[in-house]
Amino acid sequence: MANISMTVNGSEVSGDAEDRTLLVEFLRNDLGLTGTHVGCDTSQCGACVVHVDGEAVKSCTMLAAQAAGSEITTIEGLAGGGDLHPVQKAFHENHGLQCGFCTPGMIMAATDMVRRHGASLDEATVRTELEGNICRCTGYHNIVKSILAAASEMGGAQQAAE
């Protein structure tokens, strides 16, 4: 048992947890942030993806203790105030989800993808980079459409700001 502190969605948090606690368990059970999902126990589905120090990782494949001292962003931390994040908005507008179980991980993976590739993101890249995120409902088509829509909006916005 140790006291684990980290920054989650901009706030300093801490909690007592066993060393074997997974980051996803710490987020869901100790911090009550249940937006991050667990869809498998083999590190394959990506429902649990969060950002650790700016990079997408599977929070079911990391101990909370490994993340101590890091900055974590979860799906709950994406929207600014009342406004959805552009990737969330794109999923909403392009019907990028059905049951929604995979969606938090999809959106965290997508924001990471858009950050790395910007407006140059193309369909083939999106499809290969979704390798680590499994969806049992949509057939991926509208997920890909949503991510491309978000990339062009965010890339466009970036250019406008430059």
Place this chain on the structure above:
Amino acid sequence: MYKTNYHRASSVEEATSLMAGADDGKLLAGGQTLIPTMKQRLAAPSDVVDLRHIADLKGISVAGNQVTIGAGTTHADVANSAEVRSVCPALADLASHIGDPHVRNMGTIGGSIANNDPAADYPAAMVALNATVHTNSRQIGAADFFTGLFETALNDGEIITAVTFDAPEKAAYQKFPNPASRYAMAGVFVAKGGGGVSVGVTGAGSDGVYRASDMEAALNTNFSSDALDGTSVDPADMLSDLHGSAEYRANLVKVMARRAVAAAS
């Protein structure tokens, strides 16, 4: 997962002494193999010693044609390294096809070779590049490092610090990924350098990674895909499981080797 004690090391020396002090300790790098294994209760170390915060274990440097990659360097960092891309694009390409983006952000080259999964990608490159594995106590040539399925020459608690190799003139890696796991069903790394051609094969051999010496001989005479026509892969030496029979894998090895020779640059 069974109970364990977590330790964070800030230097290789500290990690070495934490391992020495542990009952049944395990080094933890990216955790992309160890954590899933612990979750399945196939591993139950009393202690885990986290190497991820040791700055000395990370980074890539290229001096002339000698490439050094720290053991703690992630697959994503190798894939995105402009230096690796310029001297050995085949290795950057290999790293960019390991698992998925999230796995690549955490998983490390040191963890991959220490684990020596028979379907892992890096071991094929290490044997084909004649790489040297540096540890906290010695240097081991790749040919002696990989000793069997999930087996290496490492002693208990020995820590890989880096791998080094000379950049080849030409190289390429081709893998046929298992459609579900993305691990190699057969992966072939072909490298052509001063010492001739070497061919490392992963995913297929029943003793794990190996060098295909008859293919090497054929390619040393004539570096072209057609030179491989006269070679054969014996199914008796191949893995056979629900994903593919030994005969299927034997065929895949040859197909991947042909593609790798054609793609070598």
